[in-house]
Amino acid sequence: MGVINRRDFLTISSAFLAGSTVLGGGFVLSPYRQGEVTSLKSDKVVKTTCELCFWRCGIDAHVKDGKVFKIAGQKDHPLSNGKLCPRGLGGHGLLYDPDRLKHPLIRKNVNGKSSFHKATWDEATTLIASRLSEITEEHGPESVAMFSHGFGASFFKTLLSAYGIDTFTAPSYGQCRGPRTEAFKLTFGHGVGSPEGLDIANSKYLVLIGSHLGENMHNTQVQEFSQAIAKGCRIVAVDPRFSTAAGKAETWLPIKAGTDIALLRSWIHILIEEKLYDEDFIAENAIGLSELKKSVRDATPEKTFAITGIPVEMIVKVARDLGRYQNQALVHPGRHVTWYGDDTQRERAIAILNALLGNYRAKGGLLSQKTYPIPKYDFPKPKKSSRKFKSVYPFAGSIPSNEIVDRTLADSPESFKAWFIYGTNLIHTLGDQKSTIEALRKLKFVVAVDVLPMEITGYADVVLPECTYLERFDDLDARAYKKPYLAIRQPAVKPLFDSKPGFEIARMLSKKMGLPDLFPDKIETYLESRLKKIGHSLVELQEKGVFVNQDSGLYRSQNEKMRFDTPSGKIELVSNKLREKGFDPVPKYTQHPENPPGFFRLLFGRAPMHTFGRTANNRILGELMPENELWVNAVAGQDMKLKNGEYLYLVNQDNIKSKTPIRVRLTQRIRPDVVFMVHGFGHTDPRLKTARNRGASDADLISHLDVDPIMGGTGMNNNFVTFTREA
Ligand code: SF4
Known part of the structure; x- marks a missing residue:
């Protein structure tokens, strides 16, 4: 390894890896071949919770001879209903991944050379405590930020809060989904929730706008989607690409990318002009109809056709159908919605459209959800910060991660000096990799807690190997849902290697950081104490896996008086809060950059068997989908002399080239001005032996971000690529 910057990316040498194998020296990926699994009888079935994505389905982990050999959907868990997505079924591929982080690592700089060294937990946690102490003494606890993704972060947040660190951000x-949250809050007074409060199963007419249900695999939503289809729900898919959902739709509207607000405004216009909206509902529950009507008057189908490319008769037909189904029609709010930088306004238009349909708490519409009642644990009150982080974006309900990057790069006494990163591969997540890497280089200290050696761990000073979700307890899961539920995550097997559960790591750190009494002696004590307060026991929940309350009050009753948590107490079709801060109170359409000649707009999405980096190296899932492909319109591709199946490099508008090539898929299922690829591929880190050099990474090519001035979300879809055969 040559001389490198102290924060340059580090890999772990193969010699180092060779010495780190455990499990009696002969460790294989999976204890059983796929074909053997059906004939095996489990010694025990552990009811726990999946963590291969944020959905957190209930799973049954089947264990034989101390090894997990099968994962199935938990029947009683309302998010799985006995079924899982392909990722969830292959979760033991992560558990038995031979490339997992196996012990703590510490970066050491000797004579200008930087390398990782195997460390004990005591050494690693001592170093973290002493570096955080030095940094917070010199710059204040406000100089440390924590990035996280996933449920397991909760005890680390408790720890850092108690220490006085209160800058928490999640990509x-x-x-x-930030723009969606803020848009629905501005309109209805609350967000859509996660899992979303949508009654898809009972919808009669469902409009999906760039929402790839079935590819973006949110288990319960996909189940509901199938139920809706079986019951004859009519589906409209608005998408430049003929997605899986479009394949189930009666109507595919191949919209010109970036023009969705124009289409939404036109539908609002038609609903109002033709009085197809729910007049009684709006009169009783909403404000701003006449200003809204005036503001969308110019959004005629004819003008909208010129912008979106959607034929006038289709624009009108869908609007009239929406009006016909009213309460039982639903315009899906989407999930990954950071596209062009005006995303809060696009989501506002979706929220307004749903409001006009009167589908709020109606069968087949938007729902408000409830949580399972359980008190919090009695942790000491977090230390108050004297310099609390204040976002420059007026409606940022949470801290946008890119703002932490900006604030780290800024030459100011208030810039961040240390990052604590839990379970999120920022290199592939944030876009604008250059800034992220520059910020990482500028920091005085970086801690990364992860299961796999994702790229971000290569920039850390200390890497802590957490065990997988199949090897640990976590906090109780009691998120708001249609059927309020309380679920447990518990270990199916003991932690492999020298990895530890997040609770134990946080507890070890708390002792080193001068907070010895913060956590109880073990997580079981913590869980038991919370459960006791509601008259249950840990053993009971461990056996059942989940407690479920029946849904109640999901649908509004006739003549029910509703109050919304907005300044007016009503649904705000026109937002004075936005107006007061200088934003359009009603969503306006603004044009986005056109493709430079010879370039295609780069769009990205998901595949059912992969999520983020968490599944990238999973050999079971890798068998199902080993690499991603680049969807290119067949005619446009032939014009550029591309061949189906050939491997090409991509070059973006800033002359940034993909690190790895991607296989071309010529198809008629996509507009000629865009290309599409699945996110989460193109890893180059040699430590990820399965994922390495498989497909290409969209993240490498997203060098341009359009930041939403309302809440700070990063629009990523104004990036363009062309092709080269040169390596
Ligand atoms: S949707 Fe799939 S990956 Fe996500 S929690 Fe459920 S089973 Fe796991």
């Missing part, structure tokens, strides 16, 4: 806000 799932600024890089994914």
